[in-house]
Amino acid sequence: MNLSNRESPPDFGLKIISLTGARGYNLLFSGLTVDVAPGNFVALVGPNGSGKTTLLRMLAGLITPEAGEIERPPEVREQGPFYLGHESGLRPNETPLSHLKDWADLHHATSAGISAAIERVGLTERAMVPAHALSAGQKRRLCLARTLVAPRQLWLLDEPAAALDLHGQMLLCALIREHVAQGGICVAALHDPLDIEPDLTINLKDYQP
Numbered sequence: 001m002n003l004s005n006r007e008s009p010p011d012f013g014l015k016i017i018s019l020t021g022a023r024g025y026n027l028l029f030s031g032l033t034v035d036v037a038p039g040n041f042v043a044l045v046g047p048n049g050s051g052k053t054t055l056l057r058m059l060a061g062l063i064t065p066e067a068g069e070i071e072r073p074p075e076v077r078e079q080g081p082f083y084l085g086h087e088s089g090l091r092p093n094e095t096p097l098s099h100l101k102d103w104a105d106l107h108h109a110t111s112a113g114i115s116a117a118i119e120r121v122g123l124t125e126r127a128m129v130p131a132h133a134l135s136a137g138q139k140r141r142l143c144l145a146r147t148l149v150a151p152r153q154l155w156l157l158d159e160p161a162a163a164l165d166l167h168g169q170m171l172l173c174a175l176i177r178e179h180v181a182q183g184g185i186c187v188a189a190l191h192d193p194l195d196i197e198p199d200l201t202i203n204l205k206d207y208q209p
């Protein structure tokens with residue numbers, strides 16, 4: 001799938017219906033009902049421990065809700081979301097080039113755009129450097145390049161600006177803007193606002209049980 005080749009925007013977004021989230025015996029949020037339209041950028045906010053990561057992982061299908069439902073668009077059900085957590089998931093000895101080749105293979109994507117993706121995130125000079133020798137911000141940029149190699153309709157980003165310098169933050173915002181302009185959905189857990197006006201803000205403080 002390439003969102004940029006889409007003939008018309010998708011007409012089905014993400015529906016969150018009466019969702020309750022818990023970790024262990026700890027109830028985090030309940031009664032969360034939100035309708036996210038295609039092309040929406042959603043800011044997910046709330047204090048430390050309020051359940052932002054938990055909700056993102058639920059939306060990714062990695063954690064089962066205590067109650068409620070999540071309805072995903074057909075493309076997301078078929079291909080899964082793009083999930084960016086706190087950890088890069090990079091193996092110490094893989095380079096940006098080898099990592100993105102593996103990422104393309106794993107996600108049944110073409111490797112034709114890998115060099116362009118590396119250039120877009122500003123890692124051309126570091127393309128052959130093993131991950132253990134990349135800085136935190138460079139690793140984050142490499143994680144963002146995954147979105148260019150294997151496009152996905154739903155992006156779930158956990159503190160995506162962490163470790164990014166000003167240019168990196170501008171790059172992140174540009175990627176999100178382009179994604180939602182093509183009908184994609186982006187839900188991002190944020191402590192500091194990005195330079196993008198959210199279409200919707202979910203504040204988990206409002207859903208504390």
Ligand SMILES: Nc1ncnc2c1ncn2[C@@H]1O[C@H](COP(=O)(O)OP(=O)(O)OP(=O)(O)O)[C@@H](O)[C@H]1O
Nearest residue numbers: 023024026028046047048049050051052053054055
């Ligand atoms: N694997 C786990 N097992 C048990 N409890 C967990 C687990 N992971 C998280 N928790 C608890 O769930 C609660 C919510 O955590 P979560 O990481 O979702 O919050 P958050 O809003 O993302 O926090 P932060 O802003 O600090 O990143 C916390 O109290 C945390 O201790």
